[in-house]
Amino acid sequence: MVPLSEQRLRMRDRFLDQAVRELWKYDDRVRGLGIDVRFDRGVAHLTGEVDDAGRLDTARSVIGRLDGVLAVWDQVRVAGRDPVVLDLGCGAQKQYPANLGVDLHLTSEVDVRADVSAPLPFADGSADRVFLVHILEHLIDFLPLVDEVHRVLRPDGIAFVLSPWWRYVNAVADPTHVRLLDVQTIKGICRRAGSRRLWNPLHVGCDGAGVFAELRPLTDPADFPGEAELARFFD
CATH class of the missing domain: 3.40.50.150 (Vaccinia Virus protein VP39)
Structure with a gap:
């Protein structure tokens, strides 16, 4: 296994960003969630707010199943609590x-x-x-x-x-x-x-x-x- 080049990492982040945008638009499980997703070298960074922890878990699971995602790190408010x-x-x-x-x-x-x-x-x-x-x-x-x-x-x-x-x-x-x-x-x-x-x-x-x-x-x-x-x- 050889580490990916910087160019490929950037291109993959761009692809993953688009993939998540489509999920947020078309997938009923995550549509309308108040979660922002940013990719950095294959790591998804989640911020924002959800009503309950179960919805955050769903978002994490959906993103984690995308090919190329190495990790899903989050700092999301749940039910109004940081x-x-x-x-x-x-x-x-x-x-x-x-x-x-x-x-x-x-x-x-x-x-x-x-x-x-x-x-x-x-x-x-x-x-x-x-x-x-x-x-x-x-x-x-x-x-x-x-x-x-x-x-x-x-x-x-x-x-x-x-x-x-x-x-x-x-x-x-x-x-x-x-x-x-x-x-x-x-x-x-x-x-x-x-x-x-x-x-x-x-x-x-x-x-x-x-x-x-x-x-x-x-x-x-x-x-x-x-x-x-x-x-x-x-x-």
């Missing part, structure tokens, strides 16, 4: 300005100083979204952090993961990277022996440079997706 979004290990750049930046080292973007390799200073079920962008590869053992994210997310929350793909040169060029990730790593995170922390993989992708994943916390094993659904993303 989402609580944690940006873990944000450093000097948060994914969205309104996110709550969390990092051990203070920058202008950090709102809460905390060590993400330790228990997070947030209550159970207090966050709607959690960004884990270029953080897991820096932790020798990232599973405790994954479990903490599971704890702080609301039942309908989502964790957004982005890490270098193990075969891409940047995965090993940075000497601070201590872990390598693949799409199959995400499968192992979703259900692992001895853990009660289950995840539903809403979307998983790889563009030859990075591994993307959107994970929803589960508590009931009966809700874990079947093999046919998992086959969308995993071997």
Whole structure:
């Protein structure tokens, strides 16, 4: 797998933008939704407002099934409430300005100083979204952090993961990277022996440079997706 050229990424974003415009016009499931969609290198960024979380989930699912979409990130108001979004290990750049930046080292973007390799200073079920962008590869053992994210997310929350793909040169060029990730790593995170922390993989992708994943916390094993659904993303 070879990363796409900048020109092809721009052309694909243009195609996806048009595809979503047609969905919003002709698909009854999403027609009339107050959601704006912007594509950047295959990632759909959703903003706006909906009446209930189910309609947002429908929009996310419809967009995520388009060929070429690597991830669906959202910061959408639901029933008049702004989402609580944690940006873990944000450093000097948060994914969205309104996110709550969390990092051990203070920058202008950090709102809460905390060590993400330790228990997070947030209550159970207090966050709607959690960004884990270029953080897991820096932790020798990232599973405790994954479990903490599971704890702080609301039942309908989502964790957004982005890490270098193990075969891409940047995965090993940075000497601070201590872990390598693949799409199959995400499968192992979703259900692992001895853990009660289950995840539903809403979307998983790889563009030859990075591994993307959107994970929803589960508590009931009966809700874990079947093999046919998992086959969308995993071997």
